[in-house]
Amino acid sequence: MTTTKRPTLAVWKFASCDGCQLSLLDCTDELLALAGAMRIAHFNELTRNKVDGPYDVSLVEGSISTPADAERIRDVRRSSHRLITIGACATAGGIQALRNFAGDGEYAGAVYAHPEFVSTLSTSTPVSAHVAVDQELQGCPIDRHQLLEVITAELAGRRPVLPTHTVCQQCKGRGTVCLPVAKGTPCLGPVTRAGCGALCPSIGRGCFGCFGPSEGSNTGALAGRLLDDGMAPVDASALFATFYAGDPVFGDRALALAKTGEPAPVDDQDRPA
Amino acid sequence: MSVDDGAVFDSGGLDQLIGVLRSAGYRTIGPIVSDGAIVYGTVTGVNDLPVGWRDHQEPGRYRLEQVSDAHLFDWAVGPSTWKSEFFTAEETVWQASIADGQVTFSEPDDDTGPVAVIGARPCELSALAALDRVLQGGAHPDDRYAVRRSGTFVVAVECGAPAGTCFCSSMGTGPAARAGFDLALTELFDGGHRFQVQVGSAAGAGVLAQVPHRSAGDGDRVARQETLARAEARMGRRLDTDDLPDLLARNLDHPRWEEVAERCLSCGNCTLVCPTCFCSDVKDATDLAGTVERQRRWASCFDVEHSLLHGGPVRPTTASRYRQWLTHKLSTWWDQFGESGCVGCGRCITWCPVGIDLTEEAAAIRTSAGALGSVGSVGRRTS
Ligand code: SF4
Ligand code: SF4
Ligand code: SF4
Ligand code: SF4
Numbered sequence: 001m002t003t004t005k006r007p008t009l010a011v012w013k014f015a016s017c018d019g020c021q022l023s024l025l026d027c028t029d030e031l032l033a034l035a036g037a038m039r040i041a042h043f044n045e046l047t048r049n050k051v052d053g054p055y056d057v058s059l060v061e062g063s064i065s066t067p068a069d070a071e072r073i074r075d076v077r078r079s080s081h082r083l084i085t086i087g088a089c090a091t092a093g094g095i096q097a098l099r100n101f102a103g104d105g106e107y108a109g110a111v112y113a114h115p116e117f118v119s120t121l122s123t124s125t126p127v128s129a130h131v132a133v134d135q136e137l138q139g140c141p142i143d144r145h146q147l148l149e150v151i152t153a154e155l156a157g158r159r160p161v162l163p164t165h166t167v168c169q170q171c172k173g174r175g176t177v178c179l180p181v182a183k184g185t186p187c188l189g190p191v192t193r194a195g196c197g198a199l200c201p202s203i204g205r206g207c208f209g210c211f212g213p214s215e216g217s218n219t220g221a222l223a224g225r226l227l228d229d230g231m232a233p234v235d236a237s238a239l240f241a242t243f244y245a246g247d248p249v250f251g252d253r254a255l256a257l258a259k260t261g262e263p264a265p266v267d268d269q270d271r272p273a
Numbered sequence: 274m275s276v277d278d279g280a281v282f283d284s285g286g287l288d289q290l291i292g293v294l295r296s297a298g299y300r301t302i303g304p305i306v307s308d309g310a311i312v313y314g315t316v317t318g319v320n321d322l323p324v325g326w327r328d329h330q331e332p333g334r335y336r337l338e339q340v341s342d343a344h345l346f347d348w349a350v351g352p353s354t355w356k357s358e359f360f361t362a363e364e365t366v367w368q369a370s371i372a373d374g375q376v377t378f379s380e381p382d383d384d385t386g387p388v389a390v391i392g393a394r395p396c397e398l399s400a401l402a403a404l405d406r407v408l409q410g411g412a413h414p415d416d417r418y419a420v421r422r423s424g425t426f427v428v429a430v431e432c433g434a435p436a437g438t439c440f441c442s443s444m445g446t447g448p449a450a451r452a453g454f455d456l457a458l459t460e461l462f463d464g465g466h467r468f469q470v471q472v473g474s475a476a477g478a479g480v481l482a483q484v485p486h487r488s489a490g491d492g493d494r495v496a497r498q499e500t501l502a503r504a505e506a507r508m509g510r511r512l513d514t515d516d517l518p519d520l521l522a523r524n525l526d527h528p529r530w531e532e533v534a535e536r537c538l539s540c541g542n543c544t545l546v547c548p549t550c551f552c553s554d555v556k557d558a559t560d561l562a563g564t565v566e567r568q569r570r571w572a573s574c575f576d577v578e579h580s581l582l583h584g585g586p587v588r589p590t591t592a593s594r595y596r597q598w599l600t601h602k603l604s605t606w607w608d609q610f611g612e613s614g615c616v617g618c619g620r621c622i623t624w625c626p627v628g629i630d631l632t633e634e635a636a637a638i639r640t641s642a643g644a645l646g647s648v649g650s651v652g653r654r655t656s
Contacts, residue, residue, distance in 0.1 A: 033561035149558070156559040165541060165576040168626070172545035173362035173571060177308040177352055180626050182335045190540035190626050204308070215577040216539045216591060224536075225333070225627050 007056035007155070010042035012076050014062025014069050015096055015124060019141035020087035021045055021061045026144050037155055053079030057154055063089040063246070065096055065124040077131035084150060085127045088140035092212055093246025095140075096124040100246060101255065124246065135160065140210040140243035143195050163194040164215035167207050170198035179206055186226055188239065191217035191249075208242060213249035223257060233261035280470040281493050282486040284345060287458070287468060288319040290428070293483045294389040299426055302358060303391030304351070309337055313353040316391055319345060330436035330509070330619065333628025346460045349436035350394055350618050354548040355401055358388055359421045360408060366417075366555065366567040383417040387424035393454070394432055395447030396439075399616040400548035401427075402453050406610055407551045426476060429454035433500045437509035438619030440632055444512065446616045448504035456481060461496045469493045510619065512632045513639060518604040520642060521635070525596065529637050534592035536627055541573035543621035543629070544598060549614050552579065574598055599631055 011021050022045060027034065041051035058080035064070050077083055088094050099107045100123045108115040127133055137150050146162060153160035163169075167189035171178065179185035179201055187206035189198070193214045200207050213219070219240065226236045237257035244250045256262065282290075294301050295317065303316035306323050316322060328348040329336045335351070369378045393401070408418040432441070432448035441447030450457040455477030458468040469489055472478045544550045554572035559565050572579055574597045580587035588594045606614030615631070622630045 030561055037561055148560075152559050152561060155561075158557070158559065161556045161558065164578055165573065166538075168540040168542050169545060169571070169573060169576075172352075172542060175312065175353065175357070175362075177310040177312065178335075178542070178624055178626065181333060181624055182309040182337075187626075190538040190542070214539075216589075216594075218535075218538050218591060221536050221538050221627055 006037065006039040008041040008051065008053075009038040009151075010053065010055040010058045010076075010080065011040075011045070012042070012058060012060045012062075013044065014060065014073065014090065014127070015065040016062030016087065016089040016094065018045060018061070020090075020139075021059065023086075023142050023144045023147050024059070027148055030148055034151065038151075055080050057082045057084065057151075060085045060090050060127055061087055063093045063096060063124045063126060064121070064130050065099075066120050068119075070121065070130060073127060073130050082134045082154060083127075083131070084135040084137065084154075085133050086137045086142050086147065088138065088210065088212060088243040088246075089124075090127045091136045091138055092126050092244050093124045095243055095245070097246030097251075098241060099124055101241075101251070126246065137162070138193055138212045139195055143197070145197075146195055165194055166190055166214045166217070167192045167194050167196070167198050167201070167211070170194045170196070171201050174198060174202060176202050179204065180225070180229070184229055186229065186231060186239065188222070191219050191222050209240070209250060210243045212244040212247050217249060219249060219253040223253060233257045279489050280472070280481060280486040281467050281489050282470065282484060283465075283467045284319050284343065286484050286486055287345070290456075290480065290484045291316060291318055291389075291391060293480055294391075294426060294428075297480075299387050299389035300385070301389045301391055304346075306337065310335060311337065311348055311351040311353075313355070313358070322346075322392075323348065327434070328436060330438045330623045331628070332438065332622050332630050333625055335623050343466055344460065344462070346392060346430045346458075347434045349432065349434060349439050350397065350620060352546055352620065352624055354546065354620070355390055355393060355397055356404055356548050356550075358390075359425075360404065360415075360418050360551065360553075361421075363568065363570050364417060366569050368567075369565045371563050383420045385421065387426065388421075389426040389428065391428050392430045393427055394430060394618075395450045396441040396444070396616040396618040397548060398427070398429055398450060398453035399444075399446040400618065403549045403610070403612065403614065403616065404551060406612075407549075426480070427454045427456075427473075429457040429473075431457060431459045431497075431501065432504045433460060435504050435508050436619060436623070438622040438630075439508055439617065440510040440512050440619060441617040442505050442508050442511070443514060443632075444613060444615060444617035448508075449501050459497045459500055461493065461500060463496055463499075464492060467493075469497050510622070510630070510632045512615075512617065512635060514603075514613070517635065517639075518607045520639060521600050521604040524638050524642050525600070527638050527642065529634065529641070530592040530596045533595050533629060533634055534590065537591050537595050537629055538627060539575045539591045539594060540626060541575035542624050542626060543631075544573040544575060545571055546620040546624045547602070547615075548618060548620070549602075549616065554579075574601070599634060602631065603635060 085091050104122050108118055150160045180187045185206045188209035189207035192207050192209045193211040195211045223236055237254045240250045241254035291301050301316050302313050304311050304323055305314040305321055311323050322345045325339050325342050327338050365381050367380050408415045429450040431450050454473040457471040461467050552572045553569050555569050557567050575594050577586050602614040
């Protein structure tokens with residue numbers, strides 16, 4: 001992509017809150033340089049101007065939760081040279097993937113006065129369940145430094161540096177005192193992917209798991225510690241059933257805790273890397 | 274020079290000592306209370322130290338409590354290590370930029386001035402010596418480490434109150450300070466709050482000369498010996514090191530590795546709080562302005578990516594990663610560096626979120642190894 005012509009960038013939205021694509025606008029100091037390096041061809045949050053595809057790089061936010069979106073994502077894939085999914089919705093189905101655990105229409109009935117006007121699929125699934133994805137960026141929302149890393153890596157034609165290890169390692173790197181050990185605060189950091197810079201623990205709040213599971217994580221052992229510390233199984237289940245409920249590493253653990261009240265009946269030990 | 278244990282001063286003397294070091298241009302780093310733990314930070318005098326604080330440590334649990342006395346060092350090591358002062362968690366190795374077809378390289382200035390370490394415990398002196406051997410003792414020293422480490426002034430404090438997770442006496446590193454300090458203090462309480470001072474270097478003698486003190490008497494020496502004996506008796510854990518490196522090397526396929534893997538989170542906390550773990554990862558970054566930066570960050574053998582080669586990770590399972598950690602600390606470190614990689618500080622036990630205890634894991638392998646004999650031995654050099 002090192003031609004004299006600037007490569008084109010398109011940003012697409014599916015079932016999501018817009019928070020991840022707004023992370024791009026949040027790169028205030030780098031935005032002009034980015035506009036100089038790439039031609040922003042399609043980005044509804046920024047401009048009504050639209051340039052027709054194909055596009056060199058597409059950033060896709062949101063999960064696939066309606067029949068129309070299941071079609072539209074194929075169009076986006078066809079018109080994109082490189083397709084990068086950004087955020088928990090696009091990479092794992094998002095918080096709306098909680099519907100995957102409920103009966104047809106249960107959530108829609110609870111939220112909308114007339115659910116019969118809403119046309120949705122019974123599941124909320126990641127983009128990768130529908131089309132090939134070239135790169136995934138995790139987080140709810142994504143971290144803007146990681147977004148810049150992914151974009152600059154694309155421009156340089158190199159692989160982005162995105163850690164797959166735990167939030168704990170970022171805690172230790174910045175010298176944050178461990179909350180569960182020193183205060184008994186519940187924390188999902190030991191099973192959660194680094195990327196946020198250990199933001200929540202640094203302000204005294206346990207990790208919510210909003211970057212999804214780290215590679216090789218052992219949610220059963222952590223659930224055991226949560227229950228030992230006095231948390232009820234139903235609360236531990238809820239802790240795993242949030243932004244990454246659609247990822248089986250967290251979702252299966254949430255289900256197991258809810259159904260059996262036991263920390264670790266599901267054998268996820270040594271999940272292949 | 275031979276150690277001289279002849280001086281005594283009180284906490285006013287310690288305050289002056291810190292002042293003398295600061296006027297001499299040292300950054301004085303020592304223990305402070307922050308976020309519910311005793312960590313290392315800037316100290317400007319004794320009032321910054323953990324006055325009256327006590328710690329309670331057990332596997333996966335750490336709590337502080339403040340009582341109404343003036344004891345300054347009546348606690349054991351917390352989550353901070355001196356390692357992070359010299360072998361920083363993140364650093365830039367070099368930068369390069371391109372202008373007019375010309376590539377320019379630059380290196381950051383790592384010289385942040387000499388550090389005076391206030392209150393290094395005996396196990397930490399051994400840990401610093403081990404780290405020195407690894408990072409600057411070989412044919413290819415780490416220049417950035419060497420710059421930060423040069424001219425360090427070490428004020429050690431011997432241990433009177435080991436924690437429930439401490440086992441330095443098993444590792445031969447404490448509770449008495451033997452080497453690696455400029456001055457070593459022992460905090461004494463019976464017969465008046467005071468510090469007995471040992472001098473370990475000419476620099477130490479020079480600094481002590483600027484601080485009012487009196488000569489130590491027999492009473493001070495006896496009080497010090499009693500303090501150290503009490504500390505030995507209070508040691509929370511022990512590790513049987515007899516034949517340990519070979520014992521572990523003979524048991525690489527022991528079922529205990531699978532068993533501990535069911536409890537282990539593979540989170541890496543143990544490696545990052547360990548004062549001797551030295552692994553790091555080097556990555557290149559680019560930005561939109563055309564600058565390239567090579568960065569180094571702490572890494573852990575609990576990362577799947579740590580052993581990633583073409584075709585996949587060498588250690589794909591938690592069992593294989595835990596085994597790497599424990600055998601490196603207690604067995605293969607001997608092959609590499611001729612000593613133990615563990616100094617018995619207990620940090621990895623306290624700060625493991627699920628309280629996995631390496632002394633217990635090693636003991637479990639020892640207990641059942643006899644029955645297994647040398648089954649599964651795949652040779653010694655596996656790290
Ligand atoms: S506070 Fe949470 S994320 Fe940080 S080290 Fe402790 S367990 Fe890990
Ligand atoms: S292995 Fe554990 S006890 Fe030994 S030096 Fe490292 S942190 Fe301390
Ligand atoms: S391989 Fe593991 S145990 Fe050995 S120094 Fe590196 S992080 Fe520590
Ligand atoms: S032994 Fe404890 S601290 Fe180390 S990786 Fe396993 S769970 Fe984490």
